Amino acid sequence: MTQVDTHEPTQDITSVKPAKMTLEEFLENDVEGFEYVKGELIPMAGASRRHGRISVNILRYLDPTVYDNNLGELYTSGASFKVGERGLKPDVAFVASERLDVDEDKGLPIPPDLAIEVVSPSDIHSRVIGKALAYLDAGTRCVWIVDSVSKTVTVFKSETDIKTLTREDTLTGDDVVPGFSCPVELLFE
Numbered sequence: 001m002t003q004v005d006t007h008e009p010t011q012d013i014t015s016v017k018p019a020k021m022t023l024e025e026f027l028e029n030d031v032e033g034f035e036y037v038k039g040e041l042i043p044m045a046g047a048s049r050r051h052g053r054i055s056v057n058i059l060r061y062l063d064p065t066v067y068d069n070n071l072g073e074l075y076t077s078g079a080s081f082k083v084g085e086r087g088l089k090p091d092v093a094f095v096a097s098e099r100l101d102v103d104e105d106k107g108l109p110i111p112p113d114l115a116i117e118v119v120s121p122s123d124i125h126s127r128v129i130g131k132a133l134a135y136l137d138a139g140t141r142c143v144w145i146v147d148s149v150s151k152t153v154t155v156f157k158s159e160t161d162i163k164t165l166t167r168e169d170t171l172t173g174d175d176v177v178p179g180f181s182c183p184v185e186l187l188f189e
Contacts, residue, residue, distance in 0.1 A: 026087040027107035036087030055091045065180040072096040080107030084138040092116040111138040118146045132156045142176045151188045
């Protein structure tokens with residue numbers, strides 16, 4: 001396996017040359033700061049303060065429902081998931097309890113039940129949509145694309161079941177995170 005040294009203090013992560021490796025190697029080593037697409041390590045852009053705050057708000061509102069009802073586990077962008085032939089790190093993810101029979105010290109060899117991506121102004125819209133569809137194709141039951149600029153949440157349940165919620169709407173967990181409900185506006189405070 002080719003290793004990439006990302007701990008060099010003067011090295012910009014966006015200048016790291018992607019290394020060839022297999023998806024299994026990526027998940028085995030849970031390579032920090034990268035996603036895995038088409039055999040390449042793709043550097044993840046650093047999160048802005050706004051991006052981080054929105055991700056924490058999502059966790060803040062989701063966690064009580066997940067924890068109090070023993071539904072499963074939540075993960076942040078440090079956790080890798082096998083998404084088809086990709087290794088992706090959603091900003092926030094949920095996996096139901098019955099699917100958690102996996103090694104805790106490695107990336108998850110399964111897609112999440114719920115993948116949440118917080119969109120930054122630098123993200124390319126077509127790539128974000130492509131990522132949402134890749135999650136669904138791999139078996140993710142629901143994807144939330146949280147847009148920090150328009151302050152909307154687009155909920156993908158399939159390629160044809162897509163709904164955009166505004167700050168005036170309420171986001172629910174439907175059958176993926178039963179009992180979860182939160183006004184969209186609270187995610188952006």
